[in-house]
Amino acid sequence: MTSILDLIGETPLVAVTRLDTGPCQLFLKLESQNPSGSIKDRPARAMIEAAEADGRLKPGGMIVEATAGNTGLGLAFVGAQKGYRTVLVVPDKMSREKILHARAMGAEVILTRSDVGKGHPDYYQDLAADITQRAKGAIYINQFENPANPHAHETATAPELLRQMNNDIDAVVVGVGSGGTLTGVGRFMKAASPKTKMILADPVGSVLAPLVKTGQMTEAGSWAVEGIGEDFVPPNCDLSLVKEAYSIPDPESFVAARDLLRVEGVFGGSSSGTLLAAALRYCRAQSTPKRVVSFICDSGAKYLSKVFNDAYLAQEGFLGVEKSGKVRDLVVAPRDKGGAVEVRPQDNLRTVFARMRAADVSQMPVMDGDRIVGLVDESDLLAALLTLGESRAFSRPVSDVMVTRLETISADAPIRDLVPLFRKDFVAIVMEDDRFLGLVTRIDLINHFRTAMQ
Numbered sequence: 001m002t003s004i005l006d007l008i009g010e011t012p013l014v015a016v017t018r019l020d021t022g023p024c025q026l027f028l029k030l031e032s033q034n035p036s037g038s039i040k041d042r043p044a045r046a047m048i049e050a051a052e053a054d055g056r057l058k059p060g061g062m063i064v065e066a067t068a069g070n071t072g073l074g075l076a077f078v079g080a081q082k083g084y085r086t087v088l089v090v091p092d093k094m095s096r097e098k099i100l101h102a103r104a105m106g107a108e109v110i111l112t113r114s115d116v117g118k119g120h121p122d123y124y125q126d127l128a129a130d131i132t133q134r135a136k137g138a139i140y141i142n143q144f145e146n147p148a149n150p151h152a153h154e155t156a157t158a159p160e161l162l163r164q165m166n167n168d169i170d171a172v173v174v175g176v177g178s179g180g181t182l183t184g185v186g187r188f189m190k191a192a193s194p195k196t197k198m199i200l201a202d203p204v205g206s207v208l209a210p211l212v213k214t215g216q217m218t219e220a221g222s223w224a225v226e227g228i229g230e231d232f233v234p235p236n237c238d239l240s241l242v243k244e245a246y247s248i249p250d251p252e253s254f255v256a257a258r259d260l261l262r263v264e265g266v267f268g269g270s271s272s273g274t275l276l277a278a279a280l281r282y283c284r285a286q287s288t289p290k291r292v293v294s295f296i297c298d299s300g301a302k303y304l305s306k307v308f309n310d311a312y313l314a315q316e317g318f319l320g321v322e323k324s325g326k327v328r329d330l331v332v333a334p335r336d337k338g339g340a341v342e343v344r345p346q347d348n349l350r351t352v353f354a355r356m357r358a359a360d361v362s363q364m365p366v367m368d369g370d371r372i373v374g375l376v377d378e379s380d381l382l383a384a385l386l387t388l389g390e391s392r393a394f395s396r397p398v399s400d401v402m403v404t405r406l407e408t409i410s411a412d413a414p415i416r417d418l419v420p421l422f423r424k425d426f427v428a429i430v431m432e433d434d435r436f437l438g439l440v441t442r443i444d445l446i447n448h449f450r451t452a453m454q
Contacts, residue, residue, distance in 0.1 A: 003081065005045060008045055014028050014030060021283040021292075022286055026280070029293060032297070038297055039181065041077065041078070045152070046148040047146050047152075048084075052082075063075055064140050070298050072107065089131065091114035097302045097303065117220070144235060149178055150180045152184065162192060162193055173199040174295065183237060186238060202229055203223035205220060212244075220232075227271040250316070257300060267300040275297065276294065330415065330440045335438055340438055340439075348395050349397075366398050366402045370435070373404065408429045408431045409440075412432075415445070428441070
């Protein structure tokens with residue numbers, strides 16, 4: 001090895017041994033083991049080196065890309081090693097971990113809207129193209145049309161996979177973001193292993209699986225899974241290579257990713273959950289044994305705030321909990337499930353601040369054993385600091401500043417009963433009989449209305 005870039009590829013293959021795969025053997029290629037943590041390191045290096053070779057990318061140049069995350073991380077990683085400035089335009093549904101990772105590698109991240117389509121100036125691909133035109137020495141990598149993207153998989157990923165599987169693969173389950181993996185692996189298998197079927201795993205809301213199944217272009221919906229699924233057919237995506245397609249709902253993808261970690265010990269992200277869910281559906285539908293392969297596209301470490309966060313899943317309605325239409329539905333961190341972040345009356349304000357910051361909350365219940373005795377929020381902390389000064393305020397106990405006039409509401413009250421509380425500027429303290437269940441805020445109510453519209 002001469003550089004970190006030489007660690008791209010030759011990722012390990014692991015068998016699924018504990019999940020139900022029907023009569024089939026299922027293997028997962030751990031692309032999360034690439035240096036920046038995803039399969040996208042492969043095309044990122046290939047696309048940058050192709051641009052260097054044809055003279056479009058010169059020393060000191062600038063790389064611009066529209067990405068849902070991992071291609072951007074791969075480009076930031078390779079670009080940093082080669083001395084290029086990298087600008088990434090990403091939709092605002094991208095996980096916080098990916099954004100922080102990209103910025104840590106020196107990339108500039110520009111967030112744009114995820115609720116607009118191709119042709120809108122704020123659509124991430126259109127915005128990236130516009131930035132490229134306005135910046136001197138910049139190139140738009142454009143993974144969706146760049147031929148070096150599928151070529152990287154055709155010449156490296158696919159032959160590596162076939163060799164690891166001892167030249168015996170019945171099906172490969174892939175997702176489509178740009179289409180590079182499907183097209184590159186599919187082209188290679190068509191020539192080198194004609195029996196190998198390409199199976200598409202697609203989020204519900206994407207237009208790709210319906211197009212494969214019906215031949216009709218449907219209207220795109222929305223989905224929470226990152227990195228795969230599209231509202232158009234990318235030029236790099238050869239859907240003629242697909243033999244079967246599965247549309248996987250977000251909750252099934254998230255549950256599959258969590259089960260994969262809990263049962264098999266493999267830590268994959270949301271798109272890996274989609275691929276696994278589709279692979280399991282395919283395997284269980286077979287009547288004869290098959291050797292099936294899919295990918296762990298990236299690490300679950302990039303989705304700790306989403307896929308592996310119970311509060312996020314509850315907010316999105318992904319936990320499969322039946323809705324009652326009552327206030328209890330809006331408590332995303334129930335105390336009896338260990339989700340509540342709280343303090344005691346004797347804790348000092350430094351502890352309050354630390355817990356607020358760590359949990360990204362602006363208010364907390366003050367608990368004396370199992371009894372709620374107060375509420376403390378960021379305005380209480382600020383008032384103490386302005387009155388007493390930093391040195392004295394942070395050492396004061398919570399009991400000195402907490403609000404003790406508490407407005408409670410029954411967990412079984414209708415959701416509309418929250419509105420009068422919020423109009424009075426109260427936080428709703430939800431009680432189940434005489435037991436504190438949790439807090440409900442305005443944003444929880446807003447989220448309830450948002451998810452009800454989906």
